[in-house]
Amino acid sequence: MHFRLFVGARIYHTIAYLIPLPQPNRALAFFVGYGVTFSMAYRLLKSRLYL
Template identity: 50%
Template sequence: MVQISPELFQVFGFWSSVLVLKLLAMLPLTVRQRFRKNVFMNEEDTKLGSKGKVAFNDPDVERVRRAHQNDLENILPWFIITYLWLGTGPSLWLAKILIQTFVLARIGHTISYVILPQQPTRAIAFFIGFSITGYQTLSTLLYYS
C-alpha cells in the first residue's frame, strides 16, 4: 500500500476543502438567480415568490446551472485522480503548485462564467484545470502501469 506523506495530504486536504466550499457556493448562486427572476423548477416552489413561474429555460438561471455542471464534470474527477497521484510520491513543491493552481483556476472559471462573464478568461481557466488533471492522470497511469 502506498503511503501519502502528511505534508502532501495536508496540502490536498486544505485546498480540497476550499474547492468544496466553492462548489457548495454554487447552490446559493442558483437560488439567488431563481428568486431574482421568479423562475422555479417545481410548481410548489412558485409559492415562494410573489409572481413565480415554472420555467427551465431562463438564460440567467441556466448560466449558473451550466457553471455548476461544469464544476461537477471537472472537480469530481480531479479529486479522485489527485488522491491517486499523491500516492506516486510527487515532490511537495510540485503538488502544492498543481493543487493550488487547479483550485484557483476553478474559482477563476466560476467568476468568469457567472459573476463577470468574459472570454477568453473562462476558457483559459478551464484549460489550466483540464491540463493539470490530464497531467496527473497520465503521471498516475505511467506510475502504476
C-alpha cells in the same frame, strides 16, 4: 501542486463567470483545469505502469 492549480483555475473560472469577463478568460481557466487533470492522470498511470 496539481490540486492548487486546479482549485485556482476553478475559482478563477467561477469569478470569470459571475463577473462578466471577456470570454477568453473563462475558456483559458477551463483548459488549465483540463490540462491539470490530464497531467495528474498521466503521472498516476506512469507511476503505476512502470514500477
